[in-house]
Amino acid sequence: MQEQDHRGEGGQGQGARTQKQASSVGEDRAILLGFTMMAFSVLMFFVVGMTTVKPYINSRWEENSSCVLQQTAILERWVDCRGVSSMPCLTVTVYLNGSADGVFLHLDEESILGPITVKKCSRAGNCQLSHEELHDEVKNVENNLTGRQGSTFPCFSSRKPYLSHAVLRRKYTLSRTLFGLLWPCLMLVGGAALVGLVKLTQWLGRLSSRLFCLKTRALVSTL
Template identity: 55%
Template sequence: EMRVEGVLTAVEKQVWRRGVDGRGLERAKAQMPVSSVGEDRAILLGFTMMAFSVLMFFVVGISMVKPYVNSKWEEEAGCVLVQADILKEWVDCRGVSTVPCLRVMVNLTGSQQKALLHYDEESVHLTPECFYIPKCQMDRKELEDEVLKVKNNISAHLGGSLPCLADPTRHPGDVILNRKYTLRSALFALLWPSLMLGGGALLVGLVKLTQCLAHLCSEVCTEALESGGTSRYTHSKLYRLLKSGPHSPSQDSVN
């Protein structure tokens, strides 16, 4: 019996060491998070989306947000149409050709001051004297007919009043009908890069969360195997060893 207990103790220690040295290393390797190809591509896509969103913020900030911040066309005024005529000298159109210029004069109802009417604040800088210019074309007859048609429509409403916007500090002699750069347009332009930035950050966060959950699951499974699986494996090995061994307690008692 003393010999059997010694054999059992030696075998248990040997099996336990094998489990620690052999399978323990494999379990430690299994606990290390290994990123799959799909996860790497998802993370790369997320960072790419965030990079493009930053670039879009830069472009939108220059083209929409900055003009809105610098625009001071906020003072509402009443305008009365006084005169609409086509200038004899045609204006340059993007260096490609020349086009006719329709000039519209109005009177401000509050001060009775004359001013040039423009469609929006951008046309004040591009064509300071023109209310309307046609698109750049090479056919002069079509250009003249288009401008004449707009002039006739405005001339039919001479003497009528319409709401307009003024900037008396920087543009005292000009008024506009509509604002191109508004708070709504600026926010709408910022919506798309914001969605792309949020989508990229969400994608990267979900992938990282999945990897953390997989790592935690691997640790829990490993702890469960070390607590219960090793003892069951050791007892089964010992049972098979004692059953098949040449020296058993029954044989010793018989001898």
């Protein structure tokens, strides 16, 4: 009987140690996952900062203006399309805020960041399309704008350094910047919360063990 009791106690002790080891491995994996999430969030912050936050901060297209369509034209010489192919250049000239001086209108800010010739182009097409498809796309845009000559529509202008340019819409806005920062923030908070919960669980486990030992000692001393 005593041997069976010792075997039972040994089996219970071995099971407790196995359960504790499995719990420790799971906690270590959870902590590793949390730190990995935080590391990836830092990398995402860097990528979002370079592609979204920095262009938004450096953006100078903050003035709401009114543009009056003056004329459209397709240049004979095709321009480089992001180093992939070439495309026809559609120039759109508008009057800005009732001024008699014409400025070049662009779809967004990306068209102005290219070479001098490309800065006159209204928009950058899909560079993966064939030359015929690119020409048809630009021609359709020109036909749609030709019937709207003299019409007024809202646009954005900049005092410096793009005095002779205007954009129809802003690509880098506050809402897009905040949306881009949302995902790395969630990953950072999730990783930190995961590590914090594991550490809290470990601390509560140690505290429970200490309280159990104190109660056991107190019970033994009373006996």
